Amino acid sequence: MKIIVNQEKCPQNHKCPSIAICPQGAISQKNIYALPIIDHTKCILCGKCMRFCPKGAFEKI
Ligand code: SF4
Numbered sequence: 001m002k003i004i005v006n007q008e009k010c011p012q013n014h015k016c017p018s019i020a021i022c023p024q025g026a027i028s029q030k031n032i033y034a035l036p037i038i039d040h041t042k043c044i045l046c047g048k049c050m051r052f053c054p055k056g057a058f059e060k061i
Contacts, residue, residue: 003043003050003058005036010057018049018058 016036019027026042027049050058
């Protein structure tokens with residue numbers, strides 16, 4: 001199981017607000033127009049990003 005960012009739901013036009021709430025520092029974004037990237041070696045599947053993202057772009061697969 002892992003967390004992915006659904007590019008159909010992420011508008012990719014702002015700094016990802018979920019970056020700041022990830023307790024593992026697992027989410028990064030090259031610039032405000034980029035799809036956030038999740039480092040699966042850091043992610044502990046806590047689900048905070050999924051609950052926090054207003055677009056529901058983080059999905060567990
Ligand atoms: S599930 Fe938790 S640890 Fe993983 S990217 Fe989201 S907020 Fe970070």
